[in-house]
Amino acid sequence: MILASEIAERIGAELRGEDRPLERVAPLDDADAGCLSFLAAAKYRASLSDTRAGAVILAPAQAEGAPGTVLVVDNPYLGFARAAALLHPPRRAPAGVHASAVVDADARIDPTASIGALCVIEGGVEIGAEVEIGPGCIVRAGTRIGAGSRLVARVTVCEDTVIGERALLHPGAVIGRDGFGFAKDGRRWVRIPQVGRVRLGNDVEVGANSAVDRGAIGETVIEDGVKIDNLIQIGHNVSVGENTAMAACSGISGSTRIGRNCTIGGAVGMAGHLEIGDDVHFTGMAMVTRSFPEAGLYSSGVPAMANADWRRNAARFRHLDELARRVKRLEAALEPAAADGDAPEPSGDA
């Protein structure tokens, strides 16, 4: 239980109304007197008079005349994130190594770190202060994990990976698998040894069952503050710039370089060896087959429609080039002068 006044102070908000003890967060319409809630947008302001929340975080523009206890802050969503972290601190596992963990004598583990049940920590591993390795994690030889990082459970970190501070790796994540690189010997594939590694910066997050492959030669690099959701594939020698975020089910092919502060929607696919600039944003399911060096919002795909309509339209797509040529012929027949030159030919470069 924390007083509203203390929360206000710690998140830099102004308290208006009487002080109250708060114990958890809840949405406006499901809150009781012990709850802290927040007003995300002006359109929900009507809910404010009905809520039973003990206190509400909101923006200055909404605070005027608001009933009850309010915490006024410029960015209420951010204020809420911080307040929620105060009311709901992560459960910390006790420092020390669980008796069932298998830890190599040559691993260096900070005494404030926690190693959970049935973990495997191999030789040459270095684990920093207050790191928490949850149950069932495997940390292979030569890996370094920076202070305050957390491997939630059943994370696999392959050899020689470098993980920064305050990283958060979710169950099933696989960091540092040998990348998918082969040479052809006739029809057979011959594996190319993947002698590079993975380097994750500070404050990086990798979601459940996502995979980040090690470099073929050199590093796969995930810079500080990058957030990777669940079921995402990052190929060898990819680099992802600071604070870029990727939603679930996306795949980035090898050697593609993504800039800073990008957002990659869900199920986006990127070809290999591309250059994506800073502040580039892709909507969900975008098909990225060329470089996008310029900041901007990019999209592709055909949104779902009634199946009967789709069947007809998709069949026409197969003849779209021909349709365009027919339109050009019509223009030439009808208005020979105007049509001349203004009908773009396909570049052949889709």
Place this chain on the structure above:
Amino acid sequence: MILASEIAERIGAELRGEDRPLERVAPLDDADAGCLSFLAAAKYRASLSDTRAGAVILAPAQAEGAPGTVLVVDNPYLGFARAAALLHPPRRAPAGVHASAVVDADARIDPTASIGALCVIEGGVEIGAEVEIGPGCIVRAGTRIGAGSRLVARVTVCEDTVIGERALLHPGAVIGRDGFGFAKDGRRWVRIPQVGRVRLGNDVEVGANSAVDRGAIGETVIEDGVKIDNLIQIGHNVSVGENTAMAACSGISGSTRIGRNCTIGGAVGMAGHLEIGDDVHFTGMAMVTRSFPEAGLYSSGVPAMANADWRRNAARFRHLDELARRVKRLEAALEPAAADGDAPEPSGDA
């Protein structure tokens, strides 16, 4: 070994021909005298005279004059499913806790339940009658698992998850990861504590390496009878209605609500905060960017074609709006009266 007559009785079929002992199921063209097979569709009826199967399940319309031993039932596919379950009962692990499992003293485990090798069962967990937890599973604090559920192997269930009865969770599934929620502080992402949970109903199935994230606040809900295939992502606060089935590789973004009895084809992507009604069906790879409240069959995507054709057509797609405008101009030039008003402008809302 079970007699055909006993199977007939237990699946509600009528036995015609002589009774026989049966020991396993097989397809018509690969069966011997100990096999039970089935005739799925009229078009395969010719196989019936060639099969060496000991008995065949089929529909009344196919039974007339069928040779050998047949089990006649209205829905042969369903009858086969039930008969196969009789002939091939799941291997049951012995009740009790494997010596290598790490079980918190504060977990409550029904004596008829089975806890496999190298499992981790944390404090406050409740495990019901005849639950089977296969090897390598992790069940974190406060989770409840209902009677008859089965975690096949290496399943991770995060804190405070509620799982109904007869659930089936496959290897690598991750239930209850903290969802992907952040507020922005300048360019940096600040994690919003995910204080909700996951609730799975009865008879729910979650496939290999799929992930169901916990609610940000409140629950992510998977209702009774929902079947989720492999490599599927379910975002925080999603709800999925009874008996909806999803094929592999799909992703459902946060807060989307899917109705009952829907089928979601493979690799479908859904944006967040959508409302999908009951009896809505999406074909594979559909891109779902808006709500679909009405029952029906919906599709999107462009089926594969020869690369040379695709390059030309995809290049034309980039100019499709312009092409439509050119057609409108042609119509106006050729038939000014008729064209007026009937050429739809793009809504801007794809």
Place this chain on the structure above:
Amino acid sequence: MILASEIAERIGAELRGEDRPLERVAPLDDADAGCLSFLAAAKYRASLSDTRAGAVILAPAQAEGAPGTVLVVDNPYLGFARAAALLHPPRRAPAGVHASAVVDADARIDPTASIGALCVIEGGVEIGAEVEIGPGCIVRAGTRIGAGSRLVARVTVCEDTVIGERALLHPGAVIGRDGFGFAKDGRRWVRIPQVGRVRLGNDVEVGANSAVDRGAIGETVIEDGVKIDNLIQIGHNVSVGENTAMAACSGISGSTRIGRNCTIGGAVGMAGHLEIGDDVHFTGMAMVTRSFPEAGLYSSGVPAMANADWRRNAARFRHLDELARRVKRLEAALEPAAADGDAPEPSGDA
């Protein structure tokens, strides 16, 4: 450290220039005197004069006048793959069973095999010579694993799987899950027991967090030399022919048969019950809804573009069939004879 001359001999290259000791591979622009590098394509030839690499692998056409020590071979990329394997041999775990592994008394494990920490090996399992089972793997009852195969770490192999020689399975892979097969009982789904198995040939690779489901009846078959990347789903009763390679995030639905020597780009989706011939190649994100029996390169999808353009074009796609009909009407009005018959109607079969 290996002499350049020895590497040349073992990869079938001709050594020109003085012999040198080499200890690792590196790219041309990041190499020092102890490094072996390679020249992949003529366009990088300029780098050759700047590199500090101890030796460089290159093709005969590039060797003329090349400075320093070179290893000349017809296929430099293949030569490099082999040389890298000599300089960077995989770390081999020691033979024997780790004390923390849980091994059934009824498992047969070759004395040269290595079973890592916290593995579970169930009854009836057979593990061949020099197999390496890394930490945290689960090998369920009745599985057979051929000589020289390697399960890197945390792989799950379900009951009765057959794995050939020299297979390589990456962390999180799930082999032999019960496939996704159900019959309908009214609105409820009734599971059809999956009584088949998975058979992987020799030299098969399965990536991190990929899943290969067992046959419903009969086998799911992955032939010799098939390479499967990360996060890929292979449905029940699929068969994949020799030396076919699949990039990450793809999904193959049940009973589809893929030929030999195919390449499947990333995030490709295939419907079920298709026939894909030999030497068929799909580019990334292709949507495969029909059989492709003929060798060739096939594609689909709409590459990403500026969001504003995409919105307009995607909106037009919804009316593409109507647009084509309007063009046909224009053609009929303008050139009635020519238009007659040459405007294709949609087949209704997208």
